[in-house]
Every structure is written in structure tokens, then in C-alpha cells.
Amino acid sequence: MASIVERPKKDGSITYQVRWRDGGGRGGSIQTENFGDLPPAEQFRDLVNAHGQHWPHGWVRGQGFVEEKPIPGDQPLLDFAYRYVKRLTGVDKRTRDDYERELRLHLSRIAHTTAAGLVVPATVCNVVADDIVDWVRLQEDGLKDPEKPGEWLYRKADPKSIRNRHGLAFCVFQAAAEADPPLRATNPCKGTNLPRVDNEVDEEMCFLEREEFEFIRDQIKDPDAVDMVDWLVSTGMRWGEASALQVRDLTLDGDRPTARVVRAWKKAEKGSEGGAFYLGPPKTKKARRTLRLSPSQVEMLRRRTAGLGDRAFVFQTVMGKHWRHANFYNRKWAPAVKEAMTKGLSKRPRLHDLRHTHVAWLIAARMPLPKIQTRLGHESISTTVDRYGHLLEGLDDEISDVVEAMLSVPVQQRLRVVRGA
CATH class of the missing domain: 1.10.150 (DNA polymerase; domain 1)
Structure with a gap:
């Protein structure tokens, strides 16, 4: 720590010297600065201590702080x-x-x-x-x-x-x-x-087991809302993508029925023109994607889109409007979760956790991360790995079993297998 040493002069006056070792360690060189009065010496000592036993930034020895001059062309x-x-x-x-x-x-x-x-x-x-x-x-x-x-x-x-x-x-x-x-x-x-940020991933996400999801689903009495949560958990779509899905985005006939993600709801800045929400492109370029549909999804979509025009929303309220997140969450999802918790559910999932749950189910089914990246519309595989890579730890035992089985095979046979002989 910096200290103050009194240094008497021949004329009887006293100067005050602030002394410290650079960096505070024993091996640091001794630094000093002199003052004619005690108060400025004390202020400087405190500055040295605050700067970790280094010269305060901007202090010139013997001159003090040098005033900063305006820079030509500078601006707020x-x-x-x-x-x-x-x-x-x-x-x-x-x-x-x-x-x-x-x-x-x-x-x-x-x-x-x-x-x-x-x-x-x-x-x-x-x-x-x-x-x-x-x-x-x-x-x-x-x-x-x-x-x-x-x-x-x-x-x-x-x-x-x-x-x-x-x-x-x-x-x-x-x-x-x-x-x-x-x-x-x-x-x-x-x-x-x-x-x-990696220490917060586990705390932010909530993964549901199939039984837990079904438990919450059973508490939802509105069939339209049930279709929406089924779609979210079975596709991994973001809410803004699923609620923006239109009939023209679906291809239900043929051998490869699909749903295309080409738009999403965006929230405008408060006070801007056009209202609070508007339709725009998906979150990123890779968020534009095509999802292959299962037979049960096709059946549900046929039922929902029967008689609707191309630009009609697939998931609608009883009034024929698209679902808004706040309304759906407060009127359908949150009450169902609350009811399930009173009956024993130990988790409080958000709607977005249905996307995380979708990924957890894919990983449990041994789906490779690159395919999951494509399905979710992640711009980079690193995003997928950072968020969900820890779920792969459950496969470690199976991997070690495969390695052990390979090592137990004689070397020549192993080489034939690798070479495709």
C-alpha cells in the first residue's frame, strides 16, 4: 500500500512524499511523488491504492493530471x-x-x-x-x-x-x-x-419428458390450442414462425408432404407505423427452411385448413385471427401449466421450452446435431452445440461400448472393416 513520508527541508518546511512499490509486490520498483501540502498527498496516495499500486492513468510525474484537449472533428x-x-x-x-x-x-x-x-x-x-x-x-x-x-x-x-x-x-x-x-x-x-454465457444455459431451458408434455396437454380444453402446442413440440418452430404459418406454405399432397418457414411475426418499435406486430422474414437466412411432415401432422393440417384460402393462417382463434403470444400464453398455456403443477408437475415450462423439448426428443432418438441444426434453422452448428451439446452426454456409455467392441476385434479384422474389405 502507498504511504506518506514527511521530508523536512533545511528552511524548516516539510514536504510530503508518497511512496509505493510498483504493482504492490516486493519485487516492484519503488515509485515516489512529492507534494508541498498534506491534503493533495493524501488524495494522490488514495489514487495509487485505487489503481493497484500503479501510477494513475493520465498523471504526469511532477505535473499532475494533464487536461484533455478537444479533438478536432469529435462528436457525441x-x-x-x-x-x-x-x-x-x-x-x-x-x-x-x-x-x-x-x-x-x-x-x-x-x-x-x-x-x-x-x-x-x-x-x-x-x-x-x-x-x-x-x-x-x-x-x-x-x-x-x-x-x-x-x-x-x-x-x-x-x-x-x-x-x-x-x-x-x-x-x-x-x-x-x-x-x-x-x-x-x-x-x-x-x-x-x-x-x-454457458453457465446459464441449463437454468434457462426446461426440457419435458413425453409424459410431462402429455400431462400439460391434457389440461388444455380448447382443441385449437391443443393443435398449436402439438405443432410447436413436434416441429421445434419458434412461436413467431408457427403463428405466421399460412395455408400456401403447406404441401400436403404427394410422397413428401412439407411445411415451409418463409415468414415470422416481428414486433415493431413502440410508436412506429404499422402497429405493434408485422409479418417479416424469419430470424436468419437459414431460418428459411422446409420441414418434412409426418402422417399425423398431415392429418391435423388437412383438418385445420379445409375450406381456407391460401393466405389464411393455419392456426387461428375461434374468431379466425392468428394467435398472439401473450393471449395464447395467458389464456391457454399458463393456466394449463398451473393446473398440472397443482397435480404434481415439478416444472414450469415456457412456450419456447417446447422448442427445446423437441430437440431433446430428437437427441434421445440419436438424431445427429447437423440435422437438428437444419431443422431448427440455426445459422451456425456452434449455436446448436452450445445450447444442446450437453444432452449428448447421455450417449457416452453407448459410445464407450462401441469403442470397447472395436478394440476387442483382432487387428487384421479391424483393418478389413475400416478398408471395406
Whole structure:
């Protein structure tokens, strides 16, 4: 820890020397800074301790903190970020609205701490890596309301949200660095140590055994709602995809009946034109996919689509409208889950957990992950592995049995099998 040593002078006055070992270890070199009065020496000592026994950022020995000078062409960070988002190409309106909401609610909390410890608004040029670290920690810790115990001024964020917001900030600063002429030399988001997301996967997902799903299904009295949950768990479709399915997306005749995923419901930014929801493309390019149907699915779809026009929704309410997630969840799914729990069910699944349950059943049936990736519409196989790879652990015993059986075969016979002899 830094300490203060009094150093008397020949004229009888006293100077105050702050001393510490660089980094705090015994092997660190001794560093000193001198002051004519005790209060500034104490403040500097506290700064050294706060910086892990290193020189405070921006402090020049013998001069103190050097005032930061305005950078020509600099501009508020949010102004540049909004222009960056508005000029993005290849994204739909919903995605652009989401980005602008992230800017308004979260990237707006990025601030710059000057060398003198003063917090000032963030600009394109003044933000440094330490400012990004402070922003990430704010999201991890949240900000409690000092006047209202138990309430938050800014709630904690989960690791996935923090990573998504950091990714957006990275793109904004990268655009500034690659501008012509460049607005800054480096990207302050590079190298940020972000929270891991893999520890939360198991907690977020809920997998139902077939008996558990049937138990919940039995509590649903509306036949239309039963058809919807059957479809969700048997296809693994996202809610926005299933509720947007139209008659024209189905091919029920022939040897290979199919359902095509070509659109999904999107939620618009509040206050935007066109209402709260609109039909748009699926989540990603690979989310556009074609699913092979089973005979029981074909039978259900024929019953549901009899007499309907091509653009009619396959899954409708009794009023002939498409199902909205909130209405379906609150009126059909949540009451059924609650009733099942009063009768002994130990889980509280969300509607989206029917997608996870679909995957669990496929893995239990030994379906390869690449095929599951295609069926779910994941953009990358890594997404499938990250979310569901842990379910493959149940196959470890069978794999080890196969390896043991192979090793028990004589070498020459093993070689013939490998070579196809």
C-alpha cells in the first residue's frame, strides 16, 4: 500500500512524499511523488491504492493530471451511433428498431472518465478501454435506487444481453475507426473481458419428458390450442414462425408432404407505423427452411385448413385471427401449466421450452446435431452445440461400448472393416 513520508527541508518546511512499490509486490520498483501540502498527498496516495499500486492513468510525474484537449472533428457518441444504425443495409425494420432501442437504453450509459477522475459525456474519440469496462460492470452490477430500497434505477443484465450490447458498441467504434478519414485510431471494445454465457444455459431451458408434455396437454380444453402446442413440440418452430404459418406454405399432397418457414411475426418499435406486430422474414437466412411432415401432422393440417384460402393462417382463434403470444400464453398455456403443477408437475415450462423439448426428443432418438441444426434453422452448428451439446452426454456409455467392441476385434479384422474389405 502507498504511504506518506514527511521530508523536512533545511528552511524548516516539510514536504510530503508518497511512496509505493510498483504493482504492490516486493519485487516492484519503488515509485515516489512529492507534494508541498498534506491534503493533495493524501488524495494522490488514495489514487495509487485505487489503481493497484500503479501510477494513475493520465498523471504526469511532477505535473499532475494533464487536461484533455478537444479533438478536432469529435462528436457525441450517440449521434454517430444513430447515424451508423440508420445506414445499415441488409437488416429488416424490426432489427433496426431493436438496435436503436439498445442505443437509447444502454449504449447511452457509456461515459468517459477523464484523467482527473471527472465523468463526462462519451464522444466518438474520448472513450477508452477502461470506459467500456466500467460500462460492462454497470450492466453486471446494476444500479440500485438509493431512495427506494429494493428498487433499481438500472437493472442487472444477463451475460447474453451484455455480450449483444457490447457487440453493437464494437461495430459502432469499428465504423468510426474505418471512416474516411478515420475518427479514431483504435476500437476501445477490443479485448474486453465479457461475462460467460454457458453457465446459464441449463437454468434457462426446461426440457419435458413425453409424459410431462402429455400431462400439460391434457389440461388444455380448447382443441385449437391443443393443435398449436402439438405443432410447436413436434416441429421445434419458434412461436413467431408457427403463428405466421399460412395455408400456401403447406404441401400436403404427394410422397413428401412439407411445411415451409418463409415468414415470422416481428414486433415493431413502440410508436412506429404499422402497429405493434408485422409479418417479416424469419430470424436468419437459414431460418428459411422446409420441414418434412409426418402422417399425423398431415392429418391435423388437412383438418385445420379445409375450406381456407391460401393466405389464411393455419392456426387461428375461434374468431379466425392468428394467435398472439401473450393471449395464447395467458389464456391457454399458463393456466394449463398451473393446473398440472397443482397435480404434481415439478416444472414450469415456457412456450419456447417446447422448442427445446423437441430437440431433446430428437437427441434421445440419436438424431445427429447437423440435422437438428437444419431443422431448427440455426445459422451456425456452434449455436446448436452450445445450447444442446450437453444432452449428448447421455450417449457416452453407448459410445464407450462401441469403442470397447472395436478394440476387442483382432487387428487384421479391424483393418478389413475400416478398408471395406
